[in-house]
Amino acid sequence: MNTPHSTPVAWLDAAATAAALPYPALADAIEALLRDDSVTVPPRLIQPLPAGGSLFVMPATDTTVAITKLITFVADNPARGRPAIQGDIVVFDARDGRRRLLLDGPTVTARRTAAVSLLAARRLARHRDGPLLIVGAGVQGRSHLEAFAAGLGVRAVQIASRSRASADALVAHATALGLDARRVDDADAALADCPLVVSCTSAQAVALRARPRPDAFVAAVGAFTPRMVEWAPAVCRHLAATGTLVVDTRDADHEAGDLLQAGLDVGGLPTLADVVRNTPAWQRARRADGPVFFKSCGWAGWDLAAARCVLAAHGH
Known part of the structure; x- marks a missing residue:
């Protein structure tokens, strides 16, 4: 009352x-x-x-x-x-x-997380129209599919999930939106075809062990605590050595499970705010080539x- x-x-x-x-x-x-x-x-x-x-x-x-x-x-x-x-x-x-x-x-939570990835892709992706690989076909998989279609103009998507039923359901949703969509059963193999990648699994175990393309943009969403992980530590170390790593905020310093478990200095990485504001930290960190790995952990x-x-x- x-x-x-x-x-x-x-x-x-x-x-x-x-x-x-x-x-x-x-x-x-x-x-x-x-x-x-x-x-x-x-x-x-x-x-x-x-x-x-x-x-x-x-x-x-x-x-x-x-x-x-x-x-x-x-x-x-x-x-x-x-x-x-x-x-x-x-x-x-x-x-x-x-x-x-x-x-x-x-x-x-679903929409703002996907919109953060969308903003990062707008700023950092070299091939904004895809094809897009989504690994994990739950709520975040659906929201990222919709966000990248609406905000980047992605028209082709490949979807991988431990659950074939979930992957097929998301494929059906993508098709209803007018996208060219198909399920893939080997996410590691699909990385070679897709310059846009979103990983949004439950992050209870490593889901990706292969290296993204040298021109890839990856939004890694699933792991938002130190104990959670989606990407193999060896892949994260390779990305740090050959590409550009960006975190969503400084909270990732103690939450970015993928990067922390790889033994990387997360506190030394630029944030999305650095990218948006074009700060010296971003200017020092950015590379002209190599993959871009955007680690999203969440923030109020x-x-x-x-x-x-x-x-x-x-x-x-």
Whole structure:
């Protein structure tokens, strides 16, 4: 019930949240956020749960908007017919503290993660039209497929998954979007055909052991804790020696499982903000040739960008 001085809160369900977050506009909002010096994002709290899952508490603010993301992550939930990520994002007015929006947490997580990869690909990929290889056919596989089709114009996609049924379902979705799509059963072999690669597995074990093409752009999404991994350590070391490594934020210094398990100095790598702002750190790190490996771990700033995008779409 609203108090006499309260304002009704806009509660957006999954469909309404998705409709307010088109991928190209969301990527633009993320780029704008990375240029905004007023943004403050403290370290996220990760609370272990008794059965092996985690509770994430992720606040962020700028001069006008404050958000807190509250989600749970339980890796084996899909096997029990439940989503791996559940929860909400509460959006407040940073000046007077009013609640303004309640957004569907899993939808924002899926879309903002794909939009971050889209922004990185816009900036770093040499062959933006693909073909695209997606390894992992879950929620992130679907969101990245949609984001790269809408934002880069990708028309051909190959999909690999441990589950043939999941891969076939994503192929059917891609076909319905008008893409040339097919399932591949050997992700390592498919790397030779695809200059765009997205790995978004459950990251419970190494999924890729072959080297990407020298002209490839890779968005590695699945591993977002030190213990998670998708890419073999030897491949990561090869990429560090021959290409360009970029992390999403400095939080990756202690979260980028693929790179940490390869023994790499993650703290010395440029961030996406360095790329967007063309900082000296980025100018020193960039190579004219070789593959680009973008490691995404997640950050509440991306959720703040999504809240700003929704507020703009609703005319606030």
